Amino acid sequence: MNHKPRDGFTSTFGVLVATLGSAVGLGNIWKFPALTGLNGGAGFLLVYLLATLLVGLPVMIVETMLGRAARANAVSTFEQLEPRQGGWKIIGWMGFVAALLIMSFYSGVAGWVYAYIFKAMSGEIATTDPKIAGAAFGQLVSNPVASLIWQWVVLGITGGIIMLGVAKGIEAVTRRLMPLLFLLLLILCARSLTLPGASEGLAFLFSPDFSKITPTVLLTALGLAFFKLSIGMGTMLTYGSYFRPDQNIPATTARVMLADLSVSLLAGMAIFPAVFAFGFAPAAGPSLVFMTIPAVFTSMPGGTLFMTLFFILTAVASVGAILSLLEVPVAILTERFGVGRKQAAVYTILMIAALGIPASLSNSTMADVKVFGMNAFDLFDFLSSNVLLPLGGILICLFVGWVYGLPQIEKQLSNDGKLANAGVIKAVFFLIRVVTPLAIAVVLLHGLKLF
Numbered sequence: 486m487n488h489k490p491r492d493g494f495t496s497t498f499g500v501l502v503a504t505l506g507s508a509v510g511l512g513n514i515w516k517f518p519a520l521t522g523l524n525g526g527a528g529f530l531l532v533y534l535l536a537t538l539l540v541g542l543p544v545m546i547v548e549t550m551l552g553r554a555a556r557a558n559a560v561s562t563f564e565q566l567e568p569r570q571g572g573w574k575i576i577g578w579m580g581f582v583a584a585l586l587i588m589s590f591y592s593g594v595a596g597w598v599y600a601y602i603f604k605a606m607s608g609e610i611a612t613t614d615p616k617i618a619g620a621a622f623g624q625l626v627s628n629p630v631a632s633l634i635w636q637w638v639v640l641g642i643t644g645g646i647i648m649l650g651v652a653k654g655i656e657a658v659t660r661r662l663m664p665l666l667f668l669l670l671l672i673l674c675a676r677s678l679t680l681p682g683a684s685e686g687l688a689f690l691f692s693p694d695f696s697k698i699t700p701t702v703l704l705t706a707l708g709l710a711f712f713k714l715s716i717g718m719g720t721m722l723t724y725g726s727y728f729r730p731d732q733n734i735p736a737t738t739a740r741v742m743l744a745d746l747s748v749s750l751l752a753g754m755a756i757f758p759a760v761f762a763f764g765f766a767p768a769a770g771p772s773l774v775f776m777t778i779p780a781v782f783t784s785m786p787g788g789t790l791f792m793t794l795f796f797i798l799t800a801v802a803s804v805g806a807i808l809s810l811l812e813v814p815v816a817i818l819t820e821r822f823g824v825g826r827k828q829a830a831v832y833t834i835l836m837i838a839a840l841g842i843p844a845s846l847s848n849s850t851m852a853d854v855k856v857f858g859m860n861a862f863d864l865f866d867f868l869s870s871n872v873l874l875p876l877g878g879i880l881i882c883l884f885v886g887w888v889y890g891l892p893q894i895e896k897q898l899s900n901d902g903k904l905a906n907a908g909v910i911k912a913v914f915f916l917i918r919v920v921t922p923l924a925i926a927v928v929l930l931h932g933l934k935l936f
């Protein structure tokens with residue numbers, strides 16, 4: 486066992502930054518626009534907003550609470566909070582698997598971002614022509630060697646940071662650069678919204694067509710809400726275990742949720758007006774961001790410089806998220822198996838690198854290897870975001886609502902009565918006991934066509 490005192494965040498501000506660093510990432514810049522475009526725009530956005538408020542936030546609050554209450558990793562937390570019912574620790578193990586699955590494709594996409602830093606500098610992607618932009622992206626992802634090497638670069642860098650420890654590694658990296666990304670997105674929005682033809686993009690994003698909302702769209706939006714807030718798989722629980730005792734959990738999580746939403750909306754408003762102005766396909770999926778963002782930069786002064794900066798900052802944002810993903814298995818391995826932090830990081834990175842091979846080769850060598858009609862990249866994404874995370878969310882709600890119980894929740898969310906959170910606590914308890922798990926279950930069963 487590890488008898489050293491547990492590492493933790495050193496300030497209230499550090500907690501906020503690190504939690505935000507986990508939430509904000511490729512999910513905002515890459516996944517949110519891709520899924521919004523693929524699923525018809527405004528209707529999807531509306532469902533995603535509802536899912537974030539009614540499901541995401543309550544789950545985020547109680548998941549973080551569990552971690553801080555037990556001060557342990559995602560598996561041991563359930564053992565400690567309810568020693569008589571050992572079965573609940575399955576939630577932690579599902580999170581372990583989900584973290585590896587997510588990282589196997591997430592680190593691949595982060596690799597594309599790293600590669601785009603150099604493409605931006607060289608001027609290769611300075612184009613508003615969908616054909617040239619598409620070819621540049623295709624060239625990168627269909628090259629098996631390049632995709633793998635970039636992924637390994639990402640894993641090497643983030644693995645190195647995590648070995649330095651929680652407070653030093655995570656806080657230091659995420660603290661400084663996020664405001665800059667926000668600013669750059671604002672500039673991008675201003676340019677995109679003033680392009681001729683921009684209004685069509687705004688209509689796509691904000692005037693819903695309800696006929697496009699199918700059970701699959703609902704599940705995809707719900708999965709995105711979990712993925713975005715890093716919940717349902719032990720990340721927020723593990724970060725909660727590093728929270729300070731005086732942290733106001735509902736207030737912190739609500740702030741993170743709002744900031745995260747604004748980054749996604751800014752990314753959407755930077756991308757969709759340009760999609761319509763330049764004639765890109767809104768349903769381009771994973772390639773959407775990599776084609777349209779360079780087009781917007783190309784149409785403004787100083788484009789090359791800003792474009793390079795944008796991909797650097799996006800790379801930084803992805804680091805914050807990957808560190809939080811790595812922390813789930815690393816905390817489990819160190820605290821349950823007594824391995825050192827460095828060793829745990831190395832084992833985790835190796836597992837991801839192995840899973841990452843089929844994910845990274847999904848656009849080249851292994852494009853035709855399909856399970857349930859999906860290549861490895863899509864399968865890992867689907868299994869984690871649309872199955873494991875919602876399932877984890879249901880179980881966390883049931884554990885908190887029916888096993889952990891109201892008196893403990895009141896104690897935890899009010900910091901032993903020091904905070905006046907009574908209204909919030911009532912609302913959270915009401916939601917997570919029945920409403921939220923039932924809503925997730927219905928969407929999950931419908932979306933998977935099991936019901």
Ligand code: PHE
Pocket residue numbers: 507508509510511512513587711712713714715716720806807809810
């Ligand atoms: N929330 C991160 C993002 O949007 C991804 C993530 C998912 C991080 C799950 C941790 C856990 O980029």
